[in-house]
Amino acid sequence: MAAFRTLDQLDPAGKRVLLRADLNLPVRDGKITDRTRIDRLVPTIRELADKGAKVIVCSHFDRPKGKRVPEMSLRPMGEALSDALGQPVAFADDCVGPDAEAAVAALKDGGVLLLENTRYHAGEEKNDPALVEGLAKLADIYVNDAFSAAHRAHASTEGVAHKLPAYAGRLMQAELEALDAALGNPQRPVVAIVGGAKVSTKLDLLGNLTKKVDVLVIGGAMANTFLAAQGKSVGKSLQEAEMHETARTIMAEASANGCEILLPEDLVVSEAFAANAPNKVVGLDDVPAEMMALDVGPRTVAVVEDKLENAKTLVWNGPFGAFEIVPFDKATVAVAQAAAALTEAGKLVSIGGGGDTVSALRHAGVIDKLSYVSSAGGAFLEWLEGKTLPGVAALTSH
DSSP states (O other), rough: OOOOOOOGGGGOOOOOOEOOOOOOOOOTTTEESSSSHHHHHHHHHHHHHHHOOOEEOOOOSSOOOOSSOOOGGHHHHHHHHHHHHSOOOOEEESHHHHHHHHHTTOOOTTEEEEEGGGGGGGTTTTTTOOOOOOOHTOSSSSEOGGGGTSSSIIIIIGGGGGGOOOEHHHHHHHHHHIIIIIIISSSSSSSEEESSSSSSTSSHHHHHHHHHHEEEOOOOOHHHHHHHHTTTTTTTTTOOOOGGGHHHHHHHHHHHTOOOEOOOEEEEOOOOOTTOOOEEEEETTTTTTTOEEEEOOHHHHHHHHHHHHTTTEEEEESSSSSSSSSTTTTHHHHHHHHHHHHHTTSSOEEEEEEEEHHHHHTTTTOOTSSEEEEEHHHHHHHHTTTOOHHHHTTTTTO
16 A cells, blocks of 8 residues: 555644545434444544644535535534543634634634534535635645545546645554555455345445455345355345356456356245245255345354354455344344454454444444444545545545
């Protein structure tokens, strides 16, 4: 991984620091329902403020499409940020221009200011040079702590990093170091678990992982597509018939790359996609025509756990089954707890990420027991796909 500058190389005392955060939090009925991103941002803000910086936080929120949409204001995020920091957070009614400039001018050393939603300006998503200049004018230094937005070449995530001395915040640093440990320079053997509904949405991911890992475990409904591609009858299971040839190609490429692909050896099937629906464990040749696979069975779990016992690194993206409904969460929970135990014993470096994965790991009670769990959905996935993330590249191009 190319070198990037961190806060270790920065003396921010008396400097205006533009901090790109990701405050695009889930909100329901005007209330923030998950403050994880705020909690993870606090260490960077606190470190900068404690060292005497004037901290100017900017972020997007939702999709106002270049217009001022009152319910998409960042003002409530400022209040939540103030609570988390235990100090006042000032608020500017714009992210550039006179309002923002006046708010920055009023900021004292150690103070924190939150700018209004960057996406109130159409130039944000277009990486417009005028907006980039307006943001750069506010600060002496740029710190990016929003890995979750780093896959977008926007004004506040990429453009301004070329106008000011640019550094990675502590959250960005932790994410990049975890990803490097996962696939950049991992301890081997490396096992990857990839689940999810559709092969078609994870083609780039599967293609990249077959070149990078030693064992690729395929779960979720996409495993049904691979099984059907091998001539197995999967009953009424969700699968993509049009992807069978692609699945066979992926398996051939994996074999050529020395990557073992692990498919389910048994399945938990049911007639109904519903909590506590009657179900049974069957072998791959015994899936009833009227039933669907909703999880992998105990034999598959045992094989996966055995692979983890012999692995040094785990990369996890996607659950094994319909983990949202009992009892089809069993395999995901069992493997997650096995991975957590190996991690806590110092035998495994474990990195997970992606929306469903984070939910599944939280459900399994191991969200804090793996080496690193990324809350950056799209950016995490694109990194696993081997793509260059503009927001990261901008930090390493100085």
